[in-house]
Amino acid sequence: MSFMFGNRVLRVFGVGGMIAASVLSQADIIKADALQVGGFLEGGLTDNSLGHQNYFVGYGSVGGFRSPERRSFLWYHIPSFEGTIVDVSIKFKMVAATSLIFGYDPGSPTGHDAVEKFQLGATTVDHGTMTRLDLSTSEAETIFEGMDDHPIAPANEFSMSTTYDFPFTVDVHLDSLGKSIVSSKRGLDLVLTGWMPTWTENDELDASRHLIEGDELLFGLSDVPHLAPEPEMTIAFTSVPEPGSVAALAIGMSFLIRRRSRR
Numbered sequence: 001m002s003f004m005f006g007n008r009v010l011r012v013f014g015v016g017g018m019i020a021a022s023v024l025s026q027a028d029i030i031k032a033d034a035l036q037v038g039g040f041l042e043g044g045l046t047d048n049s050l051g052h053q054n055y056f057v058g059y060g061s062v063g064g065f066r067s068p069e070r071r072s073f074l075w076y077h078i079p080s081f082e083g084t085i086v087d088v089s090i091k092f093k094m095v096a097a098t099s100l101i102f103g104y105d106p107g108s109p110t111g112h113d114a115v116e117k118f119q120l121g122a123t124t125v126d127h128g129t130m131t132r133l134d135l136s137t138s139e140a141e142t143i144f145e146g147m148d149d150h151p152i153a154p155a156n157e158f159s160m161s162t163t164y165d166f167p168f169t170v171d172v173h174l175d176s177l178g179k180s181i182v183s184s185k186r187g188l189d190l191v192l193t194g195w196m197p198t199w200t201e202n203d204e205l206d207a208s209r210h211l212i213e214g215d216e217l218l219f220g221l222s223d224v225p226h227l228a229p230e231p232e233m234t235i236a237f238t239s240v241p242e243p244g245s246v247a248a249l250a251i252g253m254s255f256l257i258r259r260r261s262r263r
Helices: 002-024 137-146 176-184 243-262
Strands: 027-033 036-041 045-047 057-059 070-077 084-094 115-122 156-159 168-173 189-195 216-218 232-238
Touching: 036 137, 084 176, 115 168, 115 176, 115 216
Parallel strands: none
Antiparallel strands: 027 232, 036 045, 036 070, 057 070, 057 216, 070 189, 084 168, 084 232, 115 156, 115 189
16 A cells, blocks of 8 residues: 555656646747957957957958958857756858868868868956957957967867858857856856967968968958848756746645545
8 A cells, every 4th residue: 555655646746747847948048149249369469449340260361461360259248047058059150252261281182271170268358358449469469368268169160171051150059168157147248259279370482472371260251241240149048937836836746645645
């Protein structure tokens, strides 16, 4: 008899468990656009004004001038919310073929690097400092040097042997460290960083004394108006049941136990 009653209780709690699981599995989505994006270049150069929204990493050339290595930053405000974060992702737009330029490698069968990678990270530099327009060269160089210190997602790899259909979106999912950082910034501002870990400086010249490699970058042309939106962050989280829901669940379970015990 005791076994049968125990079995009944187990069945009752099984029903209650399903109800609890249903309540706790209520998921929700929060989306946040980057408030500002920009970059810092090796040597203490800044590219952090509102007038030049660009998140490309690597280096590029304009009018015969090739920039030093560039790392990007992304400033977000994380809304306040309750619950457990299950996923955080950020969408980057690859606008055209010029958004992905493989470095030149004379030792490669194709003449270019076999792969290029994009890495997302976090920084302790606050958004106010990151967007200051009066940073000294040394301050900017310190920021640049620290932008690749804290990876928060697996690196995204792009292969020279793959044919990409532009435009397309790169969806970067944060790892456990990244999700915990986002969680700790609820209701606050957060600055993320991006860089190209496969980037290498190449100063080789051709016979005409011109640089063999003018560009090696990811996300080029990202600041063209209306062409590439600023990277959007999506936070998926499991909602915490409201106190009323928990109370109703407890009452319901108690009622079921009493009813089955009488039977």
